Amino acid sequence: MKIGSHIKKNLFLSFPIMLSQLGHITVGVVDSIMVGKIGVTQLAAVSLSNSLFGFILLFCIGLSYGITPLISSANNNQKYISRIFFHGIIMNMIFTIFLILLVINLKNYLLYLGQDSAVLNYTFPYLDLICISLIPLILFQTFKQFIEGLGFTKPAMYISIFSNVINIILNFILIFGMFGFPRLEIIGAAYATLISRVLMFILIFFYCLISKRFSKYIVNVKLLFNISSFKKIFSIGFPSGLQYIFEVGAFSVATIMIGSIGAHALAAHQIALNLASITYMIASGISSAAMISLGYYYGKNDIVELRKSGHSNFYLVLILMTISGLIFIIFRNLLPQLYVGDLAVIEIASILLIIAGLFQIPDGIQAVGLGILRGIRDTKIPTLVTFISYWIFAIPLSYFLGFTLHLGIVGIWIGLFFGLTLSAIFHVVRFNYLTMIKN
Numbered sequence: 001m002k003i004g005s006h007i008k009k010n011l012f013l014s015f016p017i018m019l020s021q022l023g024h025i026t027v028g029v030v031d032s033i034m035v036g037k038i039g040v041t042q043l044a045a046v047s048l049s050n051s052l053f054g055f056i057l058l059f060c061i062g063l064s065y066g067i068t069p070l071i072s073s074a075n076n077n078q079k080y081i082s083r084i085f086f087h088g089i090i091m092n093m094i095f096t097i098f099l100i101l102l103v104i105n106l107k108n109y110l111l112y113l114g115q116d117s118a119v120l121n122y123t124f125p126y127l128d129l130i131c132i133s134l135i136p137l138i139l140f141q142t143f144k145q146f147i148e149g150l151g152f153t154k155p156a157m158y159i160s161i162f163s164n165v166i167n168i169i170l171n172f173i174l175i176f177g178m179f180g181f182p183r184l185e186i187i188g189a190a191y192a193t194l195i196s197r198v199l200m201f202i203l204i205f206f207y208c209l210i211s212k213r214f215s216k217y218i219v220n221v222k223l224l225f226n227i228s229s230f231k232k233i234f235s236i237g238f239p240s241g242l243q244y245i246f247e248v249g250a251f252s253v254a255t256i257m258i259g260s261i262g263a264h265a266l267a268a269h270q271i272a273l274n275l276a277s278i279t280y281m282i283a284s285g286i287s288s289a290a291m292i293s294l295g296y297y298y299g300k301n302d303i304v305e306l307r308k309s310g311h312s313n314f315y316l317v318l319i320l321m322t323i324s325g326l327i328f329i330i331f332r333n334l335l336p337q338l339y340v341g342d343l344a345v346i347e348i349a350s351i352l353l354i355i356a357g358l359f360q361i362p363d364g365i366q367a368v369g370l371g372i373l374r375g376i377r378d379t380k381i382p383t384l385v386t387f388i389s390y391w392i393f394a395i396p397l398s399y400f401l402g403f404t405l406h407l408g409i410v411g412i413w414i415g416l417f418f419g420l421t422l423s424a425i426f427h428v429v430r431f432n433y434l435t436m437i438k439n
Contacts, residue, residue: 001305006312010289014316016157017148018285022278023160027167027196029274031189034171036267036339042186043340044263045122047270048115051248051255052107053130056099058244060138064092064145065291066237069375071149072292073299082217085146087229089139091237096138100131114260122186129190136201143204147214148292159203167196239379243370243386250390250419254398254412265409268348271339272413276356276363279324283364286317287371294375307435310372314365314428321364328357352413359417362424369427378434385426394419 001009031050036043067088074080107127110120144156170192177183184191208214251273258269290313297306328335336349373382398415401407407414 001308003308003312003315006305006309007316010286010293010309010313010316013151013153013293014286014289016153017288018282020144020153020156020160021281021285021288023164023200026164026278027193029278030164030168030171031193032270032274033339034175035186035189036271038175038185040263040267040340040342040345041116041118042122043270044116044119044259044266045126045186046189047266047273048110048119048123048255048259049127049130050270051252051273052103052127053134054248055245055252056096056103056131057134057137058248059099059241060092060096060134061141062241062244063095063237064088064138064141065240065288065374066091066233066235067142067145068149068288069236069291069295069298069377070232071146072151072295074149075299078217081150083226083229084233085142085217087226088146088233088237089142091230091233092138092142093135095241096134100134103131104128115256116259116263116266119259119263119266126186126190129187130193133190133194133197137197140197140201140204143201143208146217147208148288149295150214151292152213153289155207156204159200159207162203163196163200166199167192170195236374236377236379239383240370240374242383243379246383246386246390247423250394250416253395254416257399257402257412258409261408264342264344265348267340267342267345268336268352269409271336271345271349272352272356274339275328275335275353276360279321279328279360280363280367282320282324283317283367284371286313286320286364287368289313290368290371291375294372298376303435306376310375310431310435313368313372317364317368318361321360325357325360328353328360332357348409351410355410355413355417359420362417362421366420366424366427369424369431372431373427373434376431376434378430382427382430385430386423389423389426390416390419393422 032043032046035046067084070084071081074084104127107124110123140159147155171189173179173181174184174188174192175186208218255266255269255273259266290310293309293313294306297303297309332350332353333346335353336346339349340346370382370386373379394415396415397418398412401411401415402409403411405411
């Protein structure tokens with residue numbers, strides 16, 4: 001296949017995953033837009049909550065990625081695929097429940113990190129509910145990775161779109177107290193999230209149970225505990241989860257830094273981060289598709305097509321992220337107005353969107369690079385590099401620029417931009433090096 005054919009194939013494979021991945025982040029975006037109409041304080045609470053929740057959400061999503069390349073390279077071995085799927089559910093649930101309990105119990109320490117007390121009064125109950133919603137979401141995610149590993153990416157997309165429509169409707173009803181329901185404001189947004197995610201899991205569960213192409217892996221399978229299956233999933237999933245932790249954790253620390261500046265800065269940060277998160281999920285969709293396609297060629301030991309597929313994914317994300325970066329920069333003064341009417345917040349957010357526009361390319365390339373390397377079972381070194389990029393370089397630089405040089409929120413975002421760029425360069429070099437050796 002030529003590179004152009006690979007690009008078309010990968011776009012076809014990744015587009016449904018993009019929309020499905022966007023479903024995860026759209027919940028937070030919709031919450032921010034609707035809650036932003038109530039006030040800056042509640043919008044800041046959503047920002048703080050989602051930054052902390054993003055920690056465990058993306059770690060658990062990363063953990064579920066351990067399932068997909070194993071299934072995509074299994075050559076339709078029914079017993080093996082079933083074993084990977086069921087052991088994946090067990091592993092994902094253990095980590096999910098542990099992390100939910102951890103965040104719920106540790107959230108009170110935010111009181112000692114200089115956060116606005118009025119913001120925290122809204123943060124705590126909202127955070128509790130969206131943490132609970134992680135259980136049905138990760139169950140959905142496990143089923144999603146299972147069927148995507150088999151090459152079927154559209155079912156999860158349709159379910160994600162439907163559940164997000166439900167979430168928007170419930171947000172409107174519960175936040176603003178429509179049709180006789182009480183006006184719950186930020187708590188209404190949390191209940192809407194919980195209900196829509198329970199619905200997501202129910203729909204994909206029954207879809208897989210009814211569909212003959214998937215039910216054979218679920219029904220009448222003799223499941224025995226197999227430590228080898230756990231090790232295989234863990235060896236890919238755990239480093240993938242850590243990769244997300246290191247990146248999202250850096251943004252969460254940045255959010256806490258910005259929270260000490262003030263509610264207006266935090267609200268502006270949430271707007272810019274929300275918009276950047278939308279395009280990140282596009283890159284994440286390409287990353288997931290890359291993991292599937294490269295996992296397939298890896299199982300076939302076809303290094304020539306594997307290299308072509310990897311490079312085509314880099315080209316694809318470069319094109320799409322360049323477009324999104326231009327949109328951010330051109331419409332930087334208009335996009336924040338979708339969230340708030342506060343002129344001070346809009347002014348800060350418009351400056352941040354210039355930086356967000358510039359880091360679209362490195363952000364997309366590093367995200368896709370991680371998916372490509374996962375597909376060829378390379379996770380340990382990329383995880384270490386991700387840690388170094390964000391925690392050894394980006395966070396200290398953000399603090400230095402933001403507080404020592406008094407650049408404030410702009411300095412903090414420049415530091416994050418540096419970490420993304422460093423990570424992107426490494427992943428491209430790493431993929432080329434490993435595949436040249438094998439070739």
